[in-house]
Amino acid sequence: MDMTRTITTLAVAVLAACGGGGGAVDADAATPPAAPAGPLRTTTLASGLVNPWSLAFLPDGRMLVTERPGRLRAISADGRSVSPAITGVPAVDAAGQGGLFDVAVAADFATTRRIFLSYAEPGSGAEVGRNGLAVGTALLNAEATVLTGWQVIYRQTPKVASSGHFGGRIVVAPGGLLYVTQGDRQSNSERGKAQDLSQGHGKIVRIRSDGSVPPDNPFVGRSGAQPTSWSYGHRNVQGAALHPTTGELWATEHGPQGGDELNRVQRGANYGWPRVSYGCEYGAPVGNCPPVGGASSGPGFEPPVSWWVPTSIAPSGLAFYTGGRFPEWRGQLFMGALAGQALWRVELNGNTVVTREALLTELRERIRDVRQGPDGWLYLLTDSGNGRLLRVER
Numbered sequence: 001m002d003m004t005r006t007i008t009t010l011a012v013a014v015l016a017a018c019g020g021g022g023g024a025v026d027a028d029a030a031t032p033p034a035a036p037a038g039p040l041r042t043t044t045l046a047s048g049l050v051n052p053w054s055l056a057f058l059p060d061g062r063m064l065v066t067e068r069p070g071r072l073r074a075i076s077a078d079g080r081s082v083s084p085a086i087t088g089v090p091a092v093d094a095a096g097q098g099g100l101f102d103v104a105v106a107a108d109f110a111t112t113r114r115i116f117l118s119y120a121e122p123g124s125g126a127e128v129g130r131n132g133l134a135v136g137t138a139l140l141n142a143e144a145t146v147l148t149g150w151q152v153i154y155r156q157t158p159k160v161a162s163s164g165h166f167g168g169r170i171v172v173a174p175g176g177l178l179y180v181t182q183g184d185r186q187s188n189s190e191r192g193k194a195q196d197l198s199q200g201h202g203k204i205v206r207i208r209s210d211g212s213v214p215p216d217n218p219f220v221g222r223s224g225a226q227p228t229s230w231s232y233g234h235r236n237v238q239g240a241a242l243h244p245t246t247g248e249l250w251a252t253e254h255g256p257q258g259g260d261e262l263n264r265v266q267r268g269a270n271y272g273w274p275r276v277s278y279g280c281e282y283g284a285p286v287g288n289c290p291p292v293g294g295a296s297s298g299p300g301f302e303p304p305v306s307w308w309v310p311t312s313i314a315p316s317g318l319a320f321y322t323g324g325r326f327p328e329w330r331g332q333l334f335m336g337a338l339a340g341q342a343l344w345r346v347e348l349n350g351n352t353v354v355t356r357e358a359l360l361t362e363l364r365e366r367i368r369d370v371r372q373g374p375d376g377w378l379y380l381l382t383d384s385g386n387g388r389l390l391r392v393e394r
Helices: 014-018 191-195
Strands: 004-007 040-049 052-057 063-067 071-075 100-105 114-122 131-140 147-155 170-173 177-181 204-208 229-231 237-242 249-253 260-265 306-308 315-320 333-337 342-349 352-359 367-372 378-382 387-393
Touching: 040 063, 040 071, 040 378, 052 367, 052 378, 052 387, 063 100, 063 387, 071 100, 100 170, 114 147, 114 170, 131 177, 147 204, 170 237, 177 237, 237 333, 249 315, 315 378, 333 378, 342 367
Parallel strands: 052 100, 237 315, 315 367
Antiparallel strands: 004 040, 040 387, 052 063, 063 071, 100 114, 114 131, 131 147, 170 177, 177 204, 204 229, 237 249, 249 260, 260 306, 315 333, 333 342, 333 367, 342 352, 367 378, 378 387
């Protein structure tokens, strides 16, 4: 049965709430913003989902939801029907942070019925015991029960023995392009490869929907560089979305102990990890420790637009709001927070953050994904063994 709960909003000043400022945040951010016209409420559309990771809308209003253990489900527009696991999904390595990640619907889905999935792919042969991010595509039948024609179109290389920091977000871009985020693989021995253009660690890649390389990618033709890379020096990007006006890619990135980031992802840019960071090594005193790499900025490194210190919020899921249900929030960013257990609203003036606000803190749940629905409401996934699909209304 649907459950509706009225949630009060919590306005959080950038400096006071986070022990530090975001990139180019002006003084107005220290003043709590005006509350929206009426309280927010959440309606539970579906529950009992096992660590749901991603949500995508089909043209007929149904929703596809991934569960990290390796299942893809279809949910009716009203949430009353949750399908059995759709068949044809590839085997995933579901240990640790691994598993089935993002689902994205092709722009021409109405005619092709094509979708994309990202997942932790187990190694085989000489790579048994290792894994890496992979992206594949298949066709979904009209009943949303079967995937056919599965084909892997991208693999992060090399595979490594790790169960963390896969990244995993897919963004469908105009012109038949995909952006795919990749993590540094959560190992001190591996993370430095985020600065190595010959390695897939810590890169955001840009590929065509068939897996081929766009010729205008920034590292095409550079000796020793993977031509799929669009940007590098990332730690673990789990939220990504296109700016509705500029078309630029924006992304949220997990820092280590503190130092989570919101980035405007530019062509060929180096985002610094692990040479610069706003976060500290795990185990260091919170609020009184040197940043990873010894500095928070440096020549040749692109600074974040905003960051969270000293406490991590663990951002996951990102959406620009363009609908009409919350007109005062049109053009603003919404991002989920796992450790922070909130939905963050980020108000921009151009590329500058002017306000940050933590919403729905009373839910006390890890928010894994956030999407704008075709009806203009916001939709959330909560990350737990009894995860929920929520619609945010007022």
